[in-house]
Amino acid sequence: MATGNDSQVIELAQIDASMLGLVGGKAAGLGELIKAGFRVPQGFCLTTRAHVTGEIPEGEVLDAYARIGGGRVAVRSSATAEDLPDASFAGQQESFLDVSGASELLNAIRRCWDSLHSDRAVAYREANGVGPDVHMAVVVQRMVDAKAGGVLFTANPLTGTRTDMVVDAVSGSGEAVVDGSAIADHYVLDGTPPRADGCLDRDQLELLREAGAAVQESFGCPQDIEWAIARDGGLWLLQSRAITTLFPLPPETDDLRVYFEMGHMQGMLRPFTPAGMSALTRGAKLWMDSAGLSGGAFGDAMGIVPVGDRLFMDFSDLLRNKRIRSRLPRMMEVYGPRNVEIVRRLLKDPRFAPTTGGLPFPVAPLLKKGLRVLPKAKFEFIRIIAFPAAARERAFRTTEKLKRRAVAPESASTAERLRFAEQVQRDFMTASEVIWPLFIGIVVSQFPNALLKGIATDAELDTVLGGLPHNVTTEMDLALWRLAADLDEPERELLRFTPPAELATRYQAGELPDIGLDDFLSRYGHRAASEVDIGVPRWSEDPTQILSTIAGYLRITDPEQAPDRRFAQAAERAEAMIDELHERARRKRPIRARLARFCMRRARRLTGLRELGKFAWLYSLSSMRAQLLRVGEDLSGQGRLEQAGDVMFLDLDEIRAAVRGTDQRALAVERKSRHTREMRRRAVPIAVLSDGTDLEATGAPEAVADGAMTGLGASPGKVTGRARVVRDPADARLEPGEILVASTTDPGWTPLFMTAAGLVTETGSPMAHGPTVAREYGIPAVICVRNATAEIETGQVITVDATSGTVTPE
Known part of the structure; x- marks a missing residue:
């Protein structure tokens, strides 16, 4: 068998992980298993060199086949984008068992090659961001005369628990487990004695557990292992690859967290x-x-x-x-x-179980702080409730001051820019003139819940908070709507029919007509979707999302669906609801009725400020980003980073080390690769243990009636419409009347609310930014709907009912 650099067939025992581009993921994994001393059926690999030329070297293949004894063999695909740390490609390419004879072997190899371009394999590569430059190697191994076979996961793939192993097994070949054609015996090895029924006994399960632990230690991460137990009792490993679906572990701790x-x-x-x-x-x-x-x-x-x-x-x-x-x-x-x-x-x-009984915070400093703050709190409560307009004026004036103080000196050294970035948030954290009125506004908005208990429903009280004035986020959205409404016909045509990314490029090059975008970005350009991460470009850097949203606004033809009209209607309903609730309560509790009306009106004058805190904070975050990018430019020029933007893939301590001389290029590249992998993850657990257990996955399944998906009503109302599933708002367009379905939302998403008929999210809180803005626009919203973006398809007609907290496909 040829073993030189020009060979097209290589024995499995001669392969290691460094040969991935030549032999593909499956063969590389098998080579590493053999190298570590595990029992792997004898075999060889037809390398990607043959696939590149498109010709099977029949002589080499048949000589290798004869060397392993001929007879029955397994022929398996081993693509260069297969069995990778972040994408398993499980089942995407073909495998053939019990292949016998030269003709069948050559035909099976050709079919493995062809499977690289099957619809499912192409779609999988596209979904995982794998480019088209992929080649196929083929593994040929002797068949094991199996008494039992199946799959061993060295961590529980359903719950994420790293201390559990899971075995699925059938009698005979384990391929029936892999392709799902048989009902497998299922075993969870969690440290307790496993059950002894089914096709495996306890000794065999212990053999698998020991092998799994050894393989995991060898590869350094949880493994998905295909195995077979021969009729003589010997264990053979047929494949091992990383379990790519596990959510990463929390930092290591001494106790369960x-x-x-x-x-x-x-x-x-x-x-x-x-x-x-x-x-x-x-x-x-x-x-x-x-x-x-x-x-x-x-x-x-x-x-x-x-x-x-x-x-x-x-x-x-x-x-x-x-x-x-x-x-x-x-x-x-x-x-x-x-x-x-x-x-x-x-x-x-x-x-x-409880182990401590003290207060969860240090008593002495907290008490000292409380004694100082309590008189201040009483003073602020009285003056803000008595003079809300003056409180708002102070809050907005302070916000402008924070904006000015977040501007760094133009002439500064790299170390000075880093120091400024590290300290710029400090001013906001003590900006009491912003914090007090928004905090008191939120508190006052909760008083009517108690005052009108038994008189007003939650939905009616939510209606009172619709169309709130003085909210910087809704003011931002309405400003963008006015920009769109003021466009002339040629500008409308340009923005409606030109791709937003192209428009953004033209705008940045100064080649776009003056449509008022400069003014909008001067006020709101420090914002973005996912804006609390300074690694995310601001709208001032990339206005693609804004231009895409404008195009969506331009498709609104019904005057009643105009965002400013919808906002005004929400405000009208709120004022009418205050009067109605006052009248209803006055008959039974006149004093409470007057007090509740006062609180509701004060809430409408103050609660809109709840968005101001984040808005003001974002000035410091945007400044941090700008300064760190300047630091990145200096570091890349000095050869300590590959490019300026890589600075965002280091933490502040690591950036400081780079400024002092440490070469951080390799670390930043590794972090960027990890970030890219995590960006593709669709599901994030809402709670995990330190052993990796996804706590929601271990709970009882939800009872769902009549196909409805359950969640939490967060903005009152009921609406039926076509769903639009959006995973990234940057280039999303909502047709008027569509229901926005997303994993989550933040203020950077809210321009899309202007054309949305309803909102469904997988996570959230009634107090979070997205649902709050939805209430102000009068958009029905149901949040915390598990797997909504997977279960609902774009174009599907759904009914969103905030009263029952359900989303029902029609």
Whole structure:
């Protein structure tokens, strides 16, 4: 058998992972198994060199076939984009078993080659971002005379638990497990004695467990292993590849911890860049320090723990605290019903039994801070309630001050720019003139719930908060609508029929007519979708999403569907509802009725400010981004980064090390690759244990009646329309009357709300930005609908009923 550099056939025992481009993923994995000493059926690989030429070297193949004894063999595809760390390609290309004889062997090889271009394989590559430059190698191995066979996962692929192994097995060849043609015996190896029925006994299961542990240790990550137990009792490994669907593990800890996903509260389910997570953590530390809360149950940074580059928070100490744990279900209601159900289960879990009884925060500094803040709180409450207009004026004036202070000096060294970026959030964290009125507005908006209990429904009270004035996010959306409405006919034609990305390029080159976009971006250009991550370009850098949204606005022809009209109608309904609720309550409780009306009217004058806090904070985040990009330019010029943008794939400490001389090119490239992989992940667990367990996956399945999907009503109303599933708002267009279905939303998505008839999200909270804006536009919204973007298809007619919290396909 040829073994030189020009060989087209190589023995499996001569292959290792460095030969991936020559032998493909499956053969590389088999070679590594053999190298590590595992039993693998004898065989050879027809390399990608043959596939490139398109000719099977029949002589070499048949000589190799004779050397392994001829007879029955398995012929399996081994593409160069197969069995990779982030994409398994399981079942996308063909395998053929019990192939016998020269003619059948050559035909099977040709069919493996052909399967590279099957519809399913092409679609899978496109979905996983794999380019067209893919080639096929083919593995040929002796068949095992199997008594039993199947698949072993060294971590539980359904729950994510790394301490469990899962075995699916059938009598005879395990191919029936792989292709799903037989009902397999299912075993979970979780440390307890496994059941002894089915096609495997306990000794065989222990043999598989030991082999799985050894293979996982050898490869360094959880593995998906195909295996066969021969009739003589010997275990053979037929394939091993990484389990690519597992959500990444939290950081290693000494005890069992639980983490809840909190990025959805900021409309952020995509992975953070390392710089973005680092900036958020730094801001959290600054706030905790200013509030006197550092060092308690949430540590020094609000309990933030990056998991899979997403924003999670550690709730372990609260669950184990005797004073707090019973209150947790109520506290978690703001995060959605799915979180509440998980907390209730954890309260019964002996692993989270109470172990502490003190307060979850350091008492002395908190008490000292409270004694200082309490008189201030009383003063602010009285003056803001008495003079809301003056409070708003102070808040907006302070916001403009924060905007000016977020501008860095033009002449600064690299180290000075980094230092400015590290400190620029500090001013916002102590901007009380912004924080007090929005906080008091939110508090006052909750008073009518108690005052009108038994008189007003939740939906009616939500209606009171529709069409709120003084909201910077809705003002932004309406400003964009006015921009679109003022366009002349040639401008409308240009924006309606030119791809948004092309328009953005022309705008940045100064080749687009003056449509008012400069003015809009001067006010709102520091925003973007997923804007809490400084690694994400701002609209001022890339206005593609804004131009796409304008094109959507231009397709509105019904005057009643015009966003400004819809907003005004929501405000009219709110004022009418206040009068109606006052009259209804006055008959039974006249004093409460007057007080409730006062609170509702004050809420309408103040609650719109709830968006101002984030709006003001974003000035510092946008400035951080700008300064770090300048730092990146300097570092790339000095050869410490490949390109300026790579600075976003380092955290602040790593950027500081680069400024001091460390070459961070390799680290940034590795982080960028990881970020790209995580960007393709569609599902993010809402709560995980430190052993990787997805807590929602271990719960009882939801009962769904009549095909309805259940969630949480977050904006009142009921609407039926065609769904538009949107995963990235950058180039999305909603036709008027369509229902927006998304994983999550943040203020950067809200321009799409102007044409949406309803909103469905997989995560969220009634208090989060997206549902709040939906209420102000009078758009029915149901949030926390599990798997909505997978279960609902674009164009499908659905009914969104916020009263029942359901989404029903028609």
